Amino acid sequence: MEIRKYTYDIRGDERGNLVALECMKEIPFDIKRVYYITDTQTDVVRGHHAHKNLKQILICVHGSCKIGLDNGKEKAEVLLDKINEGLYIESDMWRTMYDFSEGAVLLVLASELYDEADYIRNYDEFINYVNNK
Numbered sequence: 001m002e003i004r005k006y007t008y009d010i011r012g013d014e015r016g017n018l019v020a021l022e023c024m025k026e027i028p029f030d031i032k033r034v035y036y037i038t039d040t041q042t043d044v045v046r047g048h049h050a051h052k053n054l055k056q057i058l059i060c061v062h063g064s065c066k067i068g069l070d071n072g073k074e075k076a077e078v079l080l081d082k083i084n085e086g087l088y089i090e091s092d093m094w095r096t097m098y099d100f101s102e103g104a105v106l107l108v109l110a111s112e113l114y115d116e117a118d119y120i121r122n123y124d125e126f127i128n129y130v131n132n133k
């Protein structure tokens with residue numbers, strides 16, 4: 001499976017780090033929604049769903065976590081542990097988020113507003129959906 005990771009410039013100086021992200025430059029879609037995940041326990045697995053249309057960029061802006069990807073044919077695991085690394089997740093991709101380090105903050109930039117109808121939350125349904133496309 002092709003993993004699309006972006007590495008962003010860190011505009012840091014002696015005062016600290018700054019990473020700037022602009023639509024259609026660093027982010028390959030118009031951002032309609034931003035959310036972030038914090039205080040997730042190390043033994044918790046989040047996600048367990050796919051999206052029919054939504055595209056996302058995930059950046060672990062503090063600490064680290066792992067992202068499990070599954071397109072119905074292949075699986076992959078991606079470690080996110082850099083403030084300037086974005087993982088692009090296409091639609092039709094089953095994802096899990098796990099192994100959150102203490103204090104990890106996962107920032108998610110999304111191409112669409114929240115829409116429960118866009119979710120596939122059952123794995124068998126996901127496999128049927130991608131196989132019938």
Ligand code: TYD
Pocket residue numbers: 033035037046047048114
């Ligand atoms: P959930 O989909 O369970 O999170 P994860 O993908 O990390 O497993 O979302 C948790 C709750 O937050 C759930 O009640 C839906 C709600 N939610 C929103 O209201 N808006 C959003 O943009 C997102 C991502 C979730």
